[in-house]
Amino acid sequence: MPRPPARLILILATVLLGVAVLGLGLLRAATYEEPDPAPIAGQEAVPAAGAPGRCGTVPVRATRELRGMWLTTVMNIDWPSRPGLPKEQVQAEYLRWLDLAVAQHHNAIFVHVRPSGDAFWPSAYAPWSEWLTGKRDGRSPGWDPMEFMVAEAHARNLEFHAWFNPYRGSQPAPAGPGADFAKLAPNHPLLKHRDWAISYPDGKTARLYFDPGNPAARRFVEDAMLEAVGKYDVDGVHFDDFFYPYPEGGGNEFRDGASFAKRADKSLGRADWRRQNVDTLVREMSERIRELKPWVKFGISPFGIWRNKATDPAGSDSNGLESYDAIYADTRRWVRERWLDYIVPQLYWAIGFDKADYAKVLPWWSALVKGTGVQLYIGQGDYRVGEKGPWKQPDQIERQLALNDRYGVQGSVHFSAKQIREDRLGAVTRYRTKHYATPALVPTMRRLPLRPPEAPRATAARRTDGKVAVEWQARGGTEPVSWALYRVDGAAANLVATGRAGKQDAVDPAPPAGAATYCLSGLDRSGNESAISDPVSVSP
Structure with a gap:
C-alpha cells in the first residue's frame, strides 16, 4: 500500500x-x-482502434x-x-x-x-x-x-x-x-x-x-x-x-x-x-x-x-x-x-x-x-x-x-x-x-480484446436544466459499453463528457449559451472507439 x-x-x-x-x-x-526486449509469442493483439474521425468538418480531440x-x-x-x-x-x-x-x-x-x-x-x-x-x-x-x-x-x-x-x-x-x-x-x-x-x-x-x-x-x-x-x-x-x-x-x-x-x-x-x-x-x-x-x-x-x-x-x-x-x-x-x-x-x-x-x-x-x-x-x-x-x-x-x-x-x-x-x-x-x-x-491497450462498435446515430439535441442532452441510438451488432460526447469549439470538436451506455442520453454538463454542435462516439469495454456520429445542433 x-x-x-x-x-x-x-x-x-x-x-x-x-x-x-x-x-x-x-x-x-x-x-x-x-x-527493447524481443516480442513474446501470443501477447500481441490486433491494434487498437485508430482516431475516430471528424465531427462534420472538424477533427475530434x-x-x-x-x-x-x-x-x-x-x-x-x-x-x-x-x-x-x-x-x-x-x-x-x-x-x-x-x-x-x-x-x-x-x-x-x-x-x-x-x-x-x-x-x-x-x-x-x-x-x-x-x-x-x-x-x-x-x-x-x-x-x-x-x-x-x-x-x-x-x-x-x-x-x-x-x-x-x-x-x-x-x-x-x-x-x-x-x-x-x-x-x-x-x-x-x-x-x-x-x-x-x-x-x-x-x-x-x-x-x-x-x-x-x-x-x-x-x-x-x-x-x-x-x-x-x-x-x-x-x-x-x-x-x-x-x-x-x-x-x-x-x-x-x-x-x-x-x-x-x-x-x-x-x-x-x-x-x-x-x-x-x-x-x-x-x-x-x-x-x-x-x-x-x-x-x-x-x-x-x-x-x-x-x-x-x-x-x-x-x-x-x-x-x-x-x-x-x-x-x-x-x-x-x-x-x-x-x-x-x-x-x-x-x-x-x-x-x-x-x-x-x-x-x-x-x-x-x-x-x-x-x-x-x-x-x-x-x-x-x-x-x-x-x-x-x-x-x-x-x-x-x-x-x-x-x-x-x-x-x-x-x-x-x-x-x-x-x-x-x-x-x-x-x-x-x-x-x-x-x-x-x-x-x-482511458488509454487503449493492444493486448485487450478489440470490439469497437459502429458509429452511433445522434438523433437530436435539446436544452434542459442548464444542460444539453443529446439523444442517440446504437447501430450494428456490437453494443457500446460507454459513450464519448464531443462539442465543436472552433477548429476542433473537444471531448466534453463521457458516460455509460445504459443511460441513453449523452449530457453536456456545461454547454455554452449560444448555439452548439455535437457528435458522439461509442466505446467498447477496452476503450476502443467507434467512428463519429453525424453532428446534431442545439439552438441558443
Whole structure:
C-alpha cells in the first residue's frame, strides 16, 4: 500500500535544486534508454482502434490518460470512515468518493478490497474485513460491498480496479491481531494452515504473512484474489508494493529459513530464491487473469526505485532503498517480460530531492516501458503536500504532471482519496485546472480484446436544466459499453463528457449559451472507439 511518511526509507530533503541543475538532470536522464526486449509469442493483439474521425468538418480531440485515486480501507484511512458503520452510511460515503472522482475528471478508482488477508466480498478464502464490519468474528455484514462498489463505479463510467495485498495475513497490534493466532477471525485460513504463516517483525508491530516461498500458500492467495475476479465485473487487478515485508532493522529477520531449506533450488541464494517466489506470483497471476477474463487489466504499484545506478549500471540516477534487494521485487523484469499491463511506480519525492529526484527517476521508468506495451502511470504523493521543504509549494504535483506529459506517461494515480478531498494548499485545484480541466478517455491497450462498435446515430439535441442532452441510438451488432460526447469549439470538436451506455442520453454538463454542435462516439469495454456520429445542433 502507498505509505505515510514514516514508512518511507529515504531521508527527506528540504531544498529544491536550482532551475539550471534541474535542467541538467533532465538532460542526463533523457539520454538513458533500455534496449527493447524481443516480442513474446501470443501477447500481441490486433491494434487498437485508430482516431475516430471528424465531427462534420472538424477533427475530434480527446485526451487519452488514466486518472485515478487510491481508496484505502486499511486502518480506515479513507473509507469507511470508521469500522462497524451501518450499510446505508458505508454506501453513502462510498458514493461521495465516486462523486469526488467524477468532479476531478478521473476515470478510474482503485479500491482496497483485500488489505490484510481479509475481504470486502463474501469469500470462501478469507474472513470479512474488520475495517468494514468492526468485528473480527468473520460474520457477514448482510450485504455485498463489492457488487455495490463495482456497479456504482460503472454507473459513473469509472473503471474499477480491485486492489489486493497478496501476502499480508493480519494487521499489527493493537489495531489488529498482530501475530496472535488467538485473535484471528475463526475462519481465518492461517488458523488451519499455521505452517503457511510467518511473523514479522518482532514485538508489538508484528503481523502475520503468508509465506511467499510456500507453493500451497501462494496458490491459495492467488485463488483468493481470482475468486473476486471471477465473481465481479472488475476492470483491473491491482497490487501495491507489499510482497516480502520492508526491512525493519534492529536485528529483525523474516524467518523463512525452513521454507528456503525445504524448497529452494540449491543453486540459489536466499535473495534470488525470494525474488523467484515473487516473480512466480506475478507471472502466475498474469497468466491466470488472462485465462479467466482476458479483458481484465493487471497492474502493480511498486516502490519507485528498482536499483540505484551505483549498484547496477542499469539502475536509476538515485540513491535510496532498492526494491530489488530490500523487498525482492524485480520490477524491471516484470515489465520486460510483459507480465503486467500497466505499472504505477510510487514516485513520492519532490523535484530536486537529492536521494531520488522525481525529474531523474521518472525518465528511467519512461525508458523502461518503451517497446514493451506496458503502460506507465505514476503514483503521485498527494499526501505529502504541505510537508516542509519543497512540498510547501502548492505547484509541486502540478509541475510533476507537466514532466509526466514530457516523458509520455499515460496516467496518474493519486494517494490518497482523503488528500484529494482536503486539497491542501489548493494543490489539487491547481493541477486539476491545469491538467484535468476536461474529461479524458482511458488509454487503449493492444493486448485487450478489440470490439469497437459502429458509429452511433445522434438523433437530436435539446436544452434542459442548464444542460444539453443529446439523444442517440446504437447501430450494428456490437453494443457500446460507454459513450464519448464531443462539442465543436472552433477548429476542433473537444471531448466534453463521457458516460455509460445504459443511460441513453449523452449530457453536456456545461454547454455554452449560444448555439452548439455535437457528435458522439461509442466505446467498447477496452476503450476502443467507434467512428463519429453525424453532428446534431442545439439552438441558443
